[in-house]
Amino acid sequence: MMHLKAQHQEKLFPNSISLVERCHKVAVEARGAGYLDRDLTVYDAVTSYFLGLAGAYTINWHQCRLYFGETFTISRAVGVQRANENAKTGDNKVDYIKQEIGRRMFWVMVVGVRSMQQLGASFAELTIPPPTPSNPYPPLPLPIDDQYIFDTHIVAQPPGAVSKLAGFNLGIQIYMTCTPLATMELAYGIDELFDFPRQKRVLEECVENVKRTLENIPSELLLEPGNEPGRFGHEPPHGSNSTGVMHQHSTIHSPPLREETSKPLYYPHAQPQGFGQIYPPPPAPPRNTINEQSSAHVDEKRQLQYEIQKANIYASQLGTRSYLVEKYFNLLDAHEASLAAAASGQQRRDSTSRDGGRIISPKGMFLQPVPAHVEMGAEAASDAIAARMAAERETIVQDLLKVLSSISQVNMEPNGGSFLNKIRQIAATLLDTPRNHKGPLARRAEEYLSKFLDVLM
Numbered sequence: 001m002m003h004l005k006a007q008h009q010e011k012l013f014p015n016s017i018s019l020v021e022r023c024h025k026v027a028v029e030a031r032g033a034g035y036l037d038r039d040l041t042v043y044d045a046v047t048s049y050f051l052g053l054a055g056a057y058t059i060n061w062h063q064c065r066l067y068f069g070e071t072f073t074i075s076r077a078v079g080v081q082r083a084n085e086n087a088k089t090g091d092n093k094v095d096y097i098k099q100e101i102g103r104r105m106f107w108v109m110v111v112g113v114r115s116m117q118q119l120g121a122s123f124a125e126l127t128i129p130p131p132t133p134s135n136p137y138p139p140l141p142l143p144i145d146d147q148y149i150f151d152t153h154i155v156a157q158p159p160g161a162v163s164k165l166a167g168f169n170l171g172i173q174i175y176m177t178c179t180p181l182a183t184m185e186l187a188y189g190i191d192e193l194f195d196f197p198r199q200k201r202v203l204e205e206c207v208e209n210v211k212r213t214l215e216n217i218p219s220e221l222l223l224e225p226g227n228e229p230g231r232f233g234h235e236p237p238h239g240s241n242s243t244g245v246m247h248q249h250s251t252i253h254s255p256p257l258r259e260e261t262s263k264p265l266y267y268p269h270a271q272p273q274g275f276g277q278i279y280p281p282p283p284a285p286p287r288n289t290i291n292e293q294s295s296a297h298v299d300e301k302r303q304l305q306y307e308i309q310k311a312n313i314y315a316s317q318l319g320t321r322s323y324l325v326e327k328y329f330n331l332l333d334a335h336e337a338s339l340a341a342a343a344s345g346q347q348r349r350d351s352t353s354r355d356g357g358r359i360i361s362p363k364g365m366f367l368q369p370v371p372a373h374v375e376m377g378a379e380a381a382s383d384a385i386a387a388r389m390a391a392e393r394e395t396i397v398q399d400l401l402k403v404l405s406s407i408s409q410v411n412m413e414p415n416g417g418s419f420l421n422k423i424r425q426i427a428a429t430l431l432d433t434p435r436n437h438k439g440p441l442a443r444r445a446e447e448y449l450s451k452f453l454d455v456l457m
Helices: 004-006 015-029 041-057 061-077 096-118 164-176 178-189 196-212 289-298 300-343 374-403 409-432 440-456
Strands: 353-357 358-360
Touching: 015 041, 041 061, 041 096, 096 164, 096 300, 096 409, 164 300, 178 196, 178 440, 196 300, 300 353, 300 374, 300 409, 374 409
Parallel strands: none
Antiparallel strands: 353 358
């Protein structure tokens, strides 16, 4: 669309949807009939992916799901999941361009499907089986920019230049932390209560893993609040040079940071009449000269790409943490309801009877009662996990407020609906949480989150 505007031909398409529909029609006609009867390549899988993406942009979800499902089918047929298999040429040499295209396309699909599932989508056509030793996922894309990848060889990434694929791989690692949960739900069903002690351990492990994904994040992708709402630490304020001071905000990374609850929260966009700030910024720390020198060597375009990636990385990490915590509390509510039903005798009359103090199963077998000390130990462990999950919800609120105060709206736009849906889902989940599950910080932040949610809606 930008190219059409530059050529003064934007009137060819009244809106972006019509442009996407036209692209979809041209791609289908160029592909032709009987393409599945020909020798398939990784490019056929990529074509199906873009056709599915066009369906997503035009809100044609049935079309989107079918093409995305076809993408996975073709990718498996051409061997994308087998390392180097899909990229071999006639003389058995590896075409590294095809190899990297196949890997990127596969992982974009994995991340996209898991992201949509976190937002509440449910579709049988896009069930992705978890990796196994006999059927593993392909390796992550090489963290090397396109200009250094050739069909016959790959040139090393220049020292000090962080590849644009580094942020992409971080996003993959964030969503892959949910693999144990995905495996469990594939076997037993989504949100099914079958073994609460085991389920809560899996969820706690997933939460800890997703919090660790950003521990070794490159400094170029580290989110640092700046001296104006919606700006980053290295960005100068409007009307000043780059030597201006910055906020006294701790760098946002995982594990999440905590703030003193005695201090008022800094809400940059909480004014009822629009954007503004309730509390003034805290004093500024000294500038890190090492980061200044390293960022000076990064061109402006690449720096902008980093900023756009930051918005998506941190929104994805926060969204995944919120998704897992809510999974835990939903299962906890179901578990407590099950215990209450059993205590009232509704389940006991259907499943067991008692004979002389011993429990008899429906099959007539005597079952040994669980010792009291074992039950107490299980309850203590459950209480500890519940406390940690409640604390995690508090840190999600803190980190959400920090992220929203640090990301420029300009850098949100390239991620479009994906970013807004993730933030909207987090905020809505926090607002819909029962009062008995909310801590003091969540209740204090509720008014701000409500206003921000109104903006997103």
